[in-house]
Amino acid sequence: MENTIVKAENYNSYFGDNHVVKDVNISIHKNEVIAVMGPSGCGKTTFLRGINRMHELIPGATSKGKILLDGENVYDMNAIYVRAKIGMVFQRPNPFPNLSIYENVVAGYLLNGIKLSKADKDAIVEKSLTSAALWKEVKDSLHKKGTFLSGGQQQRLCIARAIAMQPELILFDEPTSALDPISTSSVEALFHELKANYTLIIVTHNMQQAARVSDRTAFFYMGELVEFDDTKQMFTAPRDQRTQNYITGRFS
Amino acid sequence: MTPLENEITALKKELISMWILVQSQLNKAKEAMIQFDKDLAREVLIKEKRVNSFELKIDRDCENIFALHCPVAIDLRFLLAALKINTNLERTGDIAASIALYVVESPVNFDADILEKTSLIRMYDEAVNILMDTRTAFEKEDTVLARSIFKRDDVLDAINDSAPISIAEAIKADIKTLPEALYVLSIIRKLERVGDQSKNIAEEIIFYVEAKILKHFESGKKGKSEA
Numbered sequence: 001m002e003n004t005i006v007k008a009e010n011y012n013s014y015f016g017d018n019h020v021v022k023d024v025n026i027s028i029h030k031n032e033v034i035a036v037m038g039p040s041g042c043g044k045t046t047f048l049r050g051i052n053r054m055h056e057l058i059p060g061a062t063s064k065g066k067i068l069l070d071g072e073n074v075y076d077m078n079a080i081y082v083r084a085k086i087g088m089v090f091q092r093p094n095p096f097p098n099l100s101i102y103e104n105v106v107a108g109y110l111l112n113g114i115k116l117s118k119a120d121k122d123a124i125v126e127k128s129l130t131s132a133a134l135w136k137e138v139k140d141s142l143h144k145k146g147t148f149l150s151g152g153q154q155q156r157l158c159i160a161r162a163i164a165m166q167p168e169l170i171l172f173d174e175p176t177s178a179l180d181p182i183s184t185s186s187v188e189a190l191f192h193e194l195k196a197n198y199t200l201i202i203v204t205h206n207m208q209q210a211a212r213v214s215d216r217t218a219f220f221y222m223g224e225l226v227e228f229d230d231t232k233q234m235f236t237a238p239r240d241q242r243t244q245n246y247i248t249g250r251f252s
Numbered sequence: 253m254t255p256l257e258n259e260i261t262a263l264k265k266e267l268i269s270m271w272i273l274v275q276s277q278l279n280k281a282k283e284a285m286i287q288f289d290k291d292l293a294r295e296v297l298i299k300e301k302r303v304n305s306f307e308l309k310i311d312r313d314c315e316n317i318f319a320l321h322c323p324v325a326i327d328l329r330f331l332l333a334a335l336k337i338n339t340n341l342e343r344t345g346d347i348a349a350s351i352a353l354y355v356v357e358s359p360v361n362f363d364a365d366i367l368e369k370t371s372l373i374r375m376y377d378e379a380v381n382i383l384m385d386t387r388t389a390f391e392k393e394d395t396v397l398a399r400s401i402f403k404r405d406d407v408l409d410a411i412n413d414s415a416p417i418s419i420a421e422a423i424k425a426d427i428k429t430l431p432e433a434l435y436v437l438s439i440i441r442k443l444e445r446v447g448d449q450s451k452n453i454a455e456e457i458i459f460y461v462e463a464k465i466l467k468h469f470e471s472g473k474k475g476k477s478e479a
């Protein structure tokens with residue numbers, strides 16, 4: 001498919017001998033929002049961290065197979081570059097506590113030793129915070145610490161930090177599980193806006209969230225990608241019994 | 253069982269009770285028609301209120317389940333089907349009531365000869381049987397039985413289609429039968445609608461059950477992840 005942005009080919013992950021992600025094949029299109037669901041321990045996080053080569057940072061963790069980003073295997077690329085091109089947002093908002101909102105947004109550049117002019121930084125900060133739907137709320141307190149923000153705002157700050165690196169793809173690992181419903185909605189609304197410019201892969205345990213925000217849903221079970229389909233199809237008539245049992249809460 | 257499964261089981265029971273009530277309404281209206289028993293017909297009219305409140309109750313229960321349990325997949329399809337089946341049953345109940353009302357209104361009793369010539373009783377029996385069989389299809393989630401309803405409805409349609417001719421003949425033979433002949437024609441028209449309602453219900457049963465036929469566990473194993 002010509003607009004495929006990321007593609008896993010027979011991708012496997014291991015922790016030592018423990019085979020956690022098994023022969024996953026999946027193609028994700030540009031500007032799609034993909035939800036990833038599945039029971040705890042089925043390998044969602046591990047799979048996600050394989051996409052941007054964070055998995056290999058864990059001692060004993062290995063992988064096999066390919067992750068193609070725009071047709072090129074990320075395992076043949078510079079890992080730092082890969083992590084910049086594929087942003088990641090975690091479960092708990094994790095702004096750098098000692099940095100201001102402003103510094104947090106450009107932290108990726110600082111950490112990678114990339115020097116920017118003040119004007120460039122200003123532009124990146126405004127653009128990223130705007131994209132993360134946070135600019136209006138924080139434009140007058142850019143030099144306050146990021147930790148002063150509410151949970152939902154902090155999470156949007158982390159999203160701005162990922163966006164600042166101009167990624168092609170953003171990975172979210174249970175991005176709203178620590179947020180209240182209002183903050184959750186604001187982050188979900190943001191997904192909707194981000195979709196215009198980015199491709200999003202969102203791991204979520206919140207079934208309704210998957211249904212609300214995603215175009216397609218991937219269901220993992222015991223390390224396997226069991227079903228990958230249009231979200232509407234998945235929630236009205238899933239094709240695999242295991243998917244149905246899981247989403248209807250009948251998993252035993 | 254999960255709380256949602258309990259709710260769905262209870263809802264299914266309610267629908268079946270409603271079904272039985274509607275069926276009994278149709279049967280009583282039929283008896284009233286044959287015996288020209290106006291008291292029995294009035295009973296049907298009074299019980300119609302029961303059918304209506306049943307419908308409201310089931311509607312409300314569905315709403316609550318949607319709001320509280322956010323059903324998906326088979327559960328979602330079941331609830332959508334339940335809402336429509338509920339409406340179709342309520343309408344079938346309306347039909348029983350309007351037949352009973354004809355009995356109450358008609359100044360003369362229905363001539364056995366006209367009932368015979370128009371095949372009205374045969375049609376009535378078949379309509380009730382169809383309703384009963386859709387209920388069985390619903391209870392057993394039997395889509396083969398549900399599919400058979402479409403064909404069976406053809407019988408009702410055929411009788412309905414030939415009704416004007418047999419009615420006209422009866423009137424020609426004896427003009428005095430005109431008022432009752434018109435009542436009989438109206439009843440036939442109503443019974444044709446019972447078939448339509450059952451057909452709608454059969455479609456709902458197929459909709460909710462059939463997407464449930466899922467790929468088997470084993471076939472999910474290899475290389476199917478590519479979409």
Ligand SMILES: Nc1ncnc2c1ncn2[C@@H]1O[C@H](COP(=O)(O)OP(=O)(O)OP(=O)(O)O)[C@@H](O)[C@H]1O
Nearest residue numbers: 015018020038039040041042043044045046047058
């Ligand atoms: N750092 C680690 N070292 C060793 N094994 C790990 C490590 N992290 C995860 N695992 C194992 O890998 C498997 C998959 O874990 P993973 O975190 O990917 O699951 P998950 O689907 O994200 O679960 P959850 O929904 O609970 O976040 C689990 O069996 C887990 O025990």
Ligand SMILES: [Mg+2]
Nearest residue numbers: 044045046173
């Ligand atoms: Mg995880």
